[in-house]
Amino acid sequence: MNYRKWVAGVLLACSAVSLAAAQSRSSADQYLPRLGDIMNLIQVRHAKLSFAGQARNWDLASYELAQLRQSLTDAAIFYSGLPVDNVTTLGHSIQSISDAIAAKDGKRFAAAVTELTSGCNACHASMDRGYIAIRIPTDKPFGNQDFRPHGR
Ligand code: HEC
Secondary structure: OOHHHHHHHHHOOOOHHHHHHHHHHHHHOOOOOOHHHHHHHHHHHHHHHHHHHHOOOHHHHHHHHHHHHHHHHHHHHHOOOOOHHHHHHHHHHHHHHHHHHHOOOHHHHHHHHHHHHHHHHHHHHHOOOOOOOOOOOOOOOOOOOOOOOOOO
16 A cells, blocks of 8 residues: 555545545546645644633534644645654644544543643654744634634
8 A cells, every 4th residue: 555545544544435536536636735834724723622622512613623633644644744753743743632522521521631732742843943942822712703613
């Protein structure tokens, strides 16, 4: 099996649907987003994920986590220069967040998102981009989105 596909498989381990989507998309898409642009999406999703969890909006947290995982998978598939170890480490944190969401456990969620955030920075540091320092957000990213739980 292709190594990068294996990494993507780790990231998508608990979401067979997304894996199918990633495979069809990677062959069909003509437009290749820049890595920095994918990272900006990941940053937004990291922030929204944090706020959704803090508000105990587990449906939204679950959705944002899936979005983040998808963007990370895109980065791993399209940019083969990314260090594989750093990507798989994030896969572990993503699984922990997913477990915390399933358990509706705010403390575990916060710890797992902190672990994820360290993983972001570990990769940035290893790629001479230590100046891109990610942290748990304090200010809500979008004033036009209500992060409190709502009906489905
Ligand atoms: C496997 C390595 C790797 C991981 C993991 C990683 N990044 Fe990045 N990130 C990069 C690289 C490389 C760049 C620089 C891209 C470029 O040169 O445009 C970057 C750039 C960024 C930028 C700057 C984008 C901009 O245009 O201002 C942000 C923000 C960012 N990453 C957020 C994150 C977040 C949040 C996470 C964790 C959820 C994360 N990254 C995980 C490698 C990684």
